[in-house]
Amino acid sequence: MELIGQQFFNLEIMQKVWPLLLRGLGTTAYLCALVIPLGLAGGLGVALISLSRRRAAVWAAVVLVDLFRAAPPLVLLILLYSGLPFAGINLSPAVAVSLAFFLNSSSYYGEIYRAGIDSVAHGQWEAARSTGLGAVPTIVYVVLPQAVRNVVPDLVSNTIEVVKLTSIASVVSFPELLYSADMARSLTFNSSPVVLAAAVYVVVLWPLVRLVSRLERRLAAH
Amino acid sequence: MSAWERFVETFFKPAIIAQYWPDLLKGVLVTLEIAVAVVFTGLLLGLALASLRAYRIVPVNALIVVFVDVLRALPPLVAILLIYFGLPSVGINLPSFVVLWLVLSFVLAAFAEEIFWAGITSTPKGQWEAARSTGLSFSTTLAHVVLPQAIRLGVPPLTNRTIAITKNTALGTVIGVGEILNAATTAQSFTGNATPLMMGAIAYIALFVPVVVLGRWIETRFAWRRA
Numbered sequence: 332m333e334l335i336g337q338q339f340f341n342l343e344i345m346q347k348v349w350p351l352l353l354r355g356l357g358t359t360a361y362l363c364a365l366v367i368p369l370g371l372a373g374g375l376g377v378a379l380i381s382l383s384r385r386r387a388a389v390w391a392a393v394v395l396v397d398l399f400r401a402a403p404p405l406v407l408l409i410l411l412y413s414g415l416p417f418a419g420i421n422l423s424p425a426v427a428v429s430l431a432f433f434l435n436s437s438s439y440y441g442e443i444y445r446a447g448i449d450s451v452a453h454g455q456w457e458a459a460r461s462t463g464l465g466a467v468p469t470i471v472y473v474v475l476p477q478a479v480r481n482v483v484p485d486l487v488s489n490t491i492e493v494v495k496l497t498s499i500a501s502v503v504s505f506p507e508l509l510y511s512a513d514m515a516r517s518l519t520f521n522s523s524p525v526v527l528a529a530a531v532y533v534v535v536l537w538p539l540v541r542l543v544s545r546l547e548r549r550l551a552a553h
Numbered sequence: 554m555s556a557w558e559r560f561v562e563t564f565f566k567p568a569i570i571a572q573y574w575p576d577l578l579k580g581v582l583v584t585l586e587i588a589v590a591v592v593f594t595g596l597l598l599g600l601a602l603a604s605l606r607a608y609r610i611v612p613v614n615a616l617i618v619v620f621v622d623v624l625r626a627l628p629p630l631v632a633i634l635l636i637y638f639g640l641p642s643v644g645i646n647l648p649s650f651v652v653l654w655l656v657l658s659f660v661l662a663a664f665a666e667e668i669f670w671a672g673i674t675s676t677p678k679g680q681w682e683a684a685r686s687t688g689l690s691f692s693t694t695l696a697h698v699v700l701p702q703a704i705r706l707g708v709p710p711l712t713n714r715t716i717a718i719t720k721n722t723a724l725g726t727v728i729g730v731g732e733i734l735n736a737a738t739t740a741q742s743f744t745g746n747a748t749p750l751m752m753g754a755i756a757y758i759a760l761f762v763p764v765v766v767l768g769r770w771i772e773t774r775f776a777w778r779r780a
Contacts, residue, residue, distance in 0.1 A: 401761035403723035522639035536626035
């Protein structure tokens with residue numbers, strides 16, 4: 332028991348590595364602030380393409396979305412980070428991570444928006460168009476607001492997954508929270524820094540997890 | 554050498570494909586084994602926890618809620634590193650594939666518990682009352698009346714979640730589980746060529762595109778709304 336306390340909950344070590352972890356948390360926050368808006372925007376783009384009348388464009392979007400949903404994000408990241416240099420393209424860890432996340436999360440967010448758009452009754456389109464609104468204003472002012480409202484729980488839930496996923500950036504030495512904690516672990520020969528990092532993730536994400544549960548229940552009640 | 558030849562030479566070199574495809578295939582088998590094990594234990598454990606929660610024993614339910622919330626908020630890679638590098642220091646040595654299997658099963662169990670529990674709570678009260686009044690016990694009602702409906706309701710949301718968690722088998726490469734990504738990066742470092750990585754990516758896509766497409770079909774097929 333004492334050994335467990337010393338190896339996993341060593342307060343002295345936690346105190347010592349806290350500044351390092353805090354810097355890692357800052358980098359994680361910075362990364363999230365970059366990749367979440369990128370993914371949301373990319374997903375919206377994908378969903379809008381699937382509304383297009385050009386079948387080739389729609390098919391291309393479906394194929395790309397399925398490809399990037401099938402490839403594990405870590406595989407995508409390593410392919411970009413370790414594979415592209417062989418073709419003479421050297422990406423920094425930050426760029427490789429952003430690009431991998433953009434491709435992956437655009438696909439997931441895109442599917443969510445698409446489900447939201449599908450959930451808007453067809454009469455809404457027809458009513459909007461018959462009052463003289465053009466196709467674009469109909470999408471922007473009538474369809475999208477309702478579509479997004481219907482899938483808010485899924486959007487939040489996917490955003491939690493994206494935040495959790497930023498931890499894989501540690502594999503390409505991007506100095507985010509998990510990387511900092513793992514560095515501290517190998518320096519101190521003690522697992523307490525990783526326990527502390529785990530606690531930080533849980534403390535930050537737990538309110539969002541609760542929020543998703545509540546949103547899902549409220550939507551189910553309708 | 555033309556640009557095209559250089560591209561093929563870098564990402565699809567035939568000699569390397571010929572040499573390393575058996576290694577990659579071994580990786581595919583490892584990925585499949587762990588994926589099947591995770592889906593099986595994760596869903597079963599999730600169902601068991603949701604059923605247990607239906608008995609509404611306060612301390613037990615509190616534990617279940619904490620377990621579920623923590624595992625939904627914790628990145629799996631953090632848990633994997635923590636268990637794999639932490640436990641040996643207190644004298645417990647688990648093989649890397651066991652660590653991967655345990656962590657991913659627990660994560661899937663947490664999500665599955667929430668989904669099955671939502672199904673259990675959405676079963677109308679009248680069904681419980683009707684079943685109980687015909688003389689069925691609480692457990693029989695749960696097993697034969699409520700759970701079949703809860704499982705059916707849970708299929709669409711569970712499908713995508715299960716696929717996403719199964720793809721996390723790739724995280725095993727960080728602790729040296731010999732799955733596809735691990736076989737690919739090992740071969741890449743031996744050959745100094747990107748072909749093995751490309752083979753790994755293709756292997757994953759070949760494995761998971763059918764699953765993603767099947768998932769989309771299941772979602773529409775099982776979409777079931779109670780009147």
